[in-house]
Amino acid sequence: MEQASPLPKDCRRxxxxxxxxxxxxxxxxxxxxxxxxxxxxxxxxxGGGILLLALAKARVILARYLDLADSPAWLRGFTIVLSGFTILVFVLYLL
Known part of the structure; x- marks a missing residue:
């Protein structure tokens, strides 16, 4: 006998x-x-382009794999921190 899932059907799809x-x-x-x-x-x-693409990849991972798309405040907070880190790395790269 098949057990019912607590998740809606369209959520599983x-x-x-x-x-x-x-x-x-x-x-x-x-x-x-x-x-x-x-x-x-x-x-x-x-170097700047690669850092921007890495930031975009980090955002995809945070939003989709870690499900932060459902928590916009957390996603925004992580994005701000990662953006600051990316800027710092780029400045150090230019020096």
Missing amino acids: RRPDLLTGAWLALLLLSLASALLTMLPILPELV
Whole structure:
């Protein structure tokens, strides 16, 4: 006999799609990082671009894999902290 799940049916259907979308987004952001290193541009721009793409990947992981999309205040807080860390790393890279 099949047991009833406490989750609604549509919730069980949507979850894998969100994780698959997050996985595809991470894959595309990683590909963009790799392609960015092949462009004939200033190393400072490449470093900044890679840091921005890493920040975008961190946000996808926080929002989808850690389910912070349901808690906008926490997601915003983590994003602010990670943005500050990214700026600090970029400034140190430029020095």
